[in-house]
Amino acid sequence: MSARAIRRRLSSAxxxxxxxxxxxxxxxxxxxxxxxxxxxxxxSIDWNFFTHTPVPAGQTGGGVAHAIVGTGIIVGLACLIGxxxxxxxxxxxxxxxxxxxGWIVRFVADVMNGTPSIVVGIFAWTWLVRPVHHFxxxxxxxxxxxxxxxxxxxxxxxMVRLVPHSLREAALAxxxxxxxxxxxxxxxxxxxxxVTGALVGVARVAGETAPLLFTALGNLNFTTNVAQPMQTxxxxxxxxxxxxxxxxxxxxxxxxxxxxxxxxxxxxxARWATRQRYGAS
Amino acid sequence: xPLTITPxxxxxxxxxxxxxxxxxxxxxxxxGILTALALCLPLLLVTIxxxxxxxxxxxxxxxxFAFLGRSTWDPVAEVYxxxxxxxxxxxxxxxxxxxxxxxxxxxxxxxxxxxxxxxRQPVAFLVELLAAVxxxxxxxxxxxxxxxxxxxxxxxxxxxxLGWTPFVSGVFYGNSMLASGVILAIMIVPxxxxxxxxxxxxxxxxxxxxxxxxxxxxxxxVWSAVLPxxxxxxxxxxxxxxxxxxxxxxxxxxxxxxxxxxxxxxxQPGYTMAAALxxxxxxxxxxxxxxxxxxxxxxxxxxxxxxxAAARLLVWRVARxxxxxxxxx
Numbered sequence: 001m002s003a004r005a006i007r008r009r010l011s012s013a014x015x016x017x018x019x020x021x022x023x024x025x026x027x028x029x030x031x032x033x034x035x036x037x038x039x040x041x042x043x044s045i046d047w048n049f050f051t052h053t054p055v056p057a058g059q060t061g062g063g064v065a066h067a068i069v070g071t072g073i074i075v076g077l078a079c080l081i082g083x084x085x086x087x088x089x090x091x092x093x094x095x096x097x098x099x100x101x102g103w104i105v106r107f108v109a110d111v112m113n114g115t116p117s118i119v120v121g122i123f124a125w126t127w128l129v130r131p132v133h134h135f136x137x138x139x140x141x142x143x144x145x146x147x148x149x150x151x152x153x154x155x156x157x158x159m160v161r162l163v164p165h166s167l168r169e170a171a172l173a174x175x176x177x178x179x180x181x182x183x184x185x186x187x188x189x190x191x192x193x194x195v196t197g198a199l200v201g202v203a204r205v206a207g208e209t210a211p212l213l214f215t216a217l218g219n220l221n222f223t224t225n226v227a228q229p230m231q232t233x234x235x236x237x238x239x240x241x242x243x244x245x246x247x248x249x250x251x252x253x254x255x256x257x258x259x260x261x262x263x264x265x266x267x268x269x270a271r272w273a274t275r276q277r278y279g280a281s
Numbered sequence: 282x283p284l285t286i287t288p289x290x291x292x293x294x295x296x297x298x299x300x301x302x303x304x305x306x307x308x309x310x311x312x313g314i315l316t317a318l319a320l321c322l323p324l325l326l327v328t329i330x331x332x333x334x335x336x337x338x339x340x341x342x343x344x345x346f347a348f349l350g351r352s353t354w355d356p357v358a359e360v361y362x363x364x365x366x367x368x369x370x371x372x373x374x375x376x377x378x379x380x381x382x383x384x385x386x387x388x389x390x391x392x393x394x395x396x397x398x399x400x401r402q403p404v405a406f407l408v409e410l411l412a413a414v415x416x417x418x419x420x421x422x423x424x425x426x427x428x429x430x431x432x433x434x435x436x437x438x439x440x441x442x443l444g445w446t447p448f449v450s451g452v453f454y455g456n457s458m459l460a461s462g463v464i465l466a467i468m469i470v471p472x473x474x475x476x477x478x479x480x481x482x483x484x485x486x487x488x489x490x491x492x493x494x495x496x497x498x499x500x501x502x503v504w505s506a507v508l509p510x511x512x513x514x515x516x517x518x519x520x521x522x523x524x525x526x527x528x529x530x531x532x533x534x535x536x537x538x539x540x541x542x543x544x545x546x547x548x549q550p551g552y553t554m555a556a557a558l559x560x561x562x563x564x565x566x567x568x569x570x571x572x573x574x575x576x577x578x579x580x581x582x583x584x585x586x587x588x589x590a591a592a593r594l595l596v597w598r599v600a601r602x603x604x605x606x607x608x609x610x
Contacts, residue, residue: 012498016395022387023396026474027404029467030411033422040425088318096312097319105319107593108326114521114589115329115582116528118555122562122578123329126336150322179311207415210530210555214563234417234531241421242535249425256418267413271406 034260041257044250049258053222060247064255066222070137070230071262074216075206077141077226082148083198089149090156090194095182097157106157109150120146121211129215137230140216144205151201159193160186196270203266207259209234233259330582337576339569348576354541356566361573363580365541369458369551370581373533374526376462376547377469382519384466385473389515392474393481394489394503405478412471420535423464428455428536431463436548453548456538462547464536465526473522480514480599481507510599517595524588528581530555554581 052063089109093102124143129135163186171181187194209232212218217229218239233255240252340348344361351362388408392401436453443449484507492506493499508515538550539560554577565571 008498008501012500015500015504019387019391019395022384023391023404026384026388026470027407027411030407030414032426033414033418036422036426037418085318085321088315089322092315092319096315101316101319105322107590108323110593111586111589112322112326114524114528114585114592116530116555116585118528118530118558119329119333119578119582119585122336122558122575123332125562126332126575146325149325153319153322178308180307182311203413207413207417209415209417210559213559217563234415237417237421238531238535241417241424252421253425256421259415260418263413263415264410267410 037253037257037260040250041253041255044254045257049251049254054220054251057243057245057248062251064231064233064236064251064258066219067231067233067236067255068258069222069224070216070219071206071232071234071259073224073226074137074140074144074212074230074232075202077138078144078148078205079198079202080145081142082145082152082201085145086149086152086201087156087194087198089153090197091160091182091187093153093157094160095186105153109153112150113154116210117143117147117208118210118213121214124211125214134227135215135217135229137216137226137228140212140230140232141226143211143215144208147208147211148201148205151204152197155197155200156190156194159190159197162193163189192273196273199266199270199273203263203270206266207234207263209238233262333575333579333582337572337579340572340576343569344573348573349580352541352543356570359567359569361570363554363573363577365543366552366554366557366577367580368543369537370527370553370555370584372547373458373461373465373537373551373553374523376458377465377526378519378523380463380466381470381473381522385470385518385522386477386515388470388474389477389481389518390503390508392478394499394507405475408471408474411467412475414468416468416529416531417535419464419468420532423460423532423536427464428460431455431460447545448547450546451544451549454538454550456536456550457548458537458544458551459547461533461537461551461553464532465529468529468532469522469525472525473518476518476521476596477511477515480511480518480596483514483599484510513595514599517592517597517599520588520592520595524585524592527588528555528585530559534559554578 048061049063050068051065052061053066054064055062089105093106093109096102097106120143124139124146128139128142167185167189168181171185172178176185212232212235216232216235218235219229219231223230237252237255237259240248240255243249340361344351348361348363349367350364351360352364353360353362354365355361388404392405396404432453432455436449436459440449488506488510489502492502497505533553534556537553537556539552539556540550541552542550544551558574558578558581562571562574565574
């Protein structure tokens with residue numbers, strides 16, 4: 001073998017190794033973060049952590065029951081507002097999205113997917129908080145919904161498009177009207193995929209903090225009133241992590257572990273749901 | 282995608298049968314509702330832009346373009362300039378890109394070209410999970426793990442290596458441009474990797490086969506046939522990552538030090554537009570202060586829109602019409 005050929009093979013092998021090393025280095029932080037969360041958070045998690053609200057600063061103990069419930073309520077509100085709009089827009093893109101309007105909606109959805117969540121928070125503040133002079137969980141839910149909609153629209157579109165054309169043709173040939181074909185055949189068949197998209201969307205907004213800073217604001221007390229300021233796990237972590245007390249830092253790690261558990265469960269559930277249906281995608 | 286099949290027209294002699302009429306009404310109704318829901322998206326975008334412009338109005342009228350170049354931020358004297366934040370936003374994002382792009386391309390190339398089949402799905406999934414970690418958790422980890430690590434392990438050799446440049450001067454307290462750049466890099470790797478991977482998957486197999494058939498080694502095939510083919514898409518993927526980094530808020534707020542200051546040294550605190558909004562928006566007491574902050578939001582909005590729009594057009598050129606990146610959480 002000539003020296004040149006050896007050099008080429010060698011450089012190919014070296015670059016392959018380098019690419020593998022880079023890939024490994026990219027995955028490492030996830031493992032570190034998970035390890036740290038479990039190492040520093042798990043010991044603080046007990047029954048009280050889930051059932052109590054915070055004690056005054058300086059004392060030990062207390063929990064984040066209010067933040068867990070608050071996260072649930074605000075994410076629930078976001079789903080109520082965001083799911084119909086996002087899924088509807090996605091079905092529109094898949095069924096009628098061939099024209100100019102489809103192109104615009106698709107492009108806007110992709111662009112909005114990259115809009116900073118803090119900007120959405122400011123917008124929600126000017127629209128939903130300033131006019132009523134009152135922070136509220138409702139405004140927080142609406143802000144999260146605005147983040148969910150563009151994502152849902154694109155994943156729903158993709159999922160409906162995966163449905164084979166022959167199914168639609170069969171339904172239409174049997175005399176089904178278009179709208180029933182769309183709802184009962186196309187959307188019905190793509191349902192597992194749409195649910196996955198929704199789960200992914202929920203996982204993403206459940207950890208959001210920035211758009212809640214001046215909409216839901218945070219609250220140290222337990223509340224289920226959506227017209228009042230409300231705490232979420234993410235806001236609680238922010239307050240505890242940036243605060244001066246050791247005890248708060250301990251609770252921040254615990255709350256972060258709970259939040260990660262929630263988000264990862266949703267993400268893995270989403271993955272599992274599509275796996276069942278379409279195999280590895 | 283337009284329908285190619287339409288329902289057969291009802292065969293009648295005197296106009297459509299009642300059933301067909303009802304059917305059309307149902308179709309029109311269905312389409313109308315879906316169109317209305319889809320219109321929400323462009324409407325929302327336009328409303329956000331309009332609302333920000335209106336909110337920023339007083340500040341724009343008062344300061345004009347000087348707002349962009351001034352580095353004073355004085356709520357007492359009511360003089361505002363966003364230069365340090367714009368500087369900090371750009372520097373932290375570029376630093377993040379410098380670190381993240383090689384890693385992300387490594388992931389994408391490894392997963393599409395070199396990895397054994399059984400490894401591809403699990404590793405891709407792990408990288409996607411990185412995108413699922415909430416920003417505030419990255420911030421927490423950054424404050425209590427990354428900063429001590431930088432202080433003890435990374436900064437001393439960095440100083441030894443680059444001590445003669447202005448980029449590592451000054452005392453390192455932890456909260457700094459460097460810390461936020463590193464955390465941003467970790468956060469945007471999954472986005473760049475996921476989109477690049479989709480782009481590389483869209484490169485036709487014939488490209489690789491042709492290069493290999495001409496006697497190229499595997500790396501040469503990737504470097505000379507696959508990457509150039511997907512170049513526009515990969516650049517788009519990097520720009521998507523840039524868009525993320527520019528607007529990322531919580532982790533940066535917790536790590537950058539939040540000081541209205543322009544410093545060449547990466548070890549010094551700085552500020553970004555998003556961090557300023559997170560910190561000061563609820564404290565803004567006067568209407569001009571508020572308006573100045575909304576203008577910061579408007580600038581951030583316009584920059585990210587421009588970056589994202591350009592990125593999308595580039596990605597669409599390669600992976601046509603697919604929702605690239607939508608699989609990254």
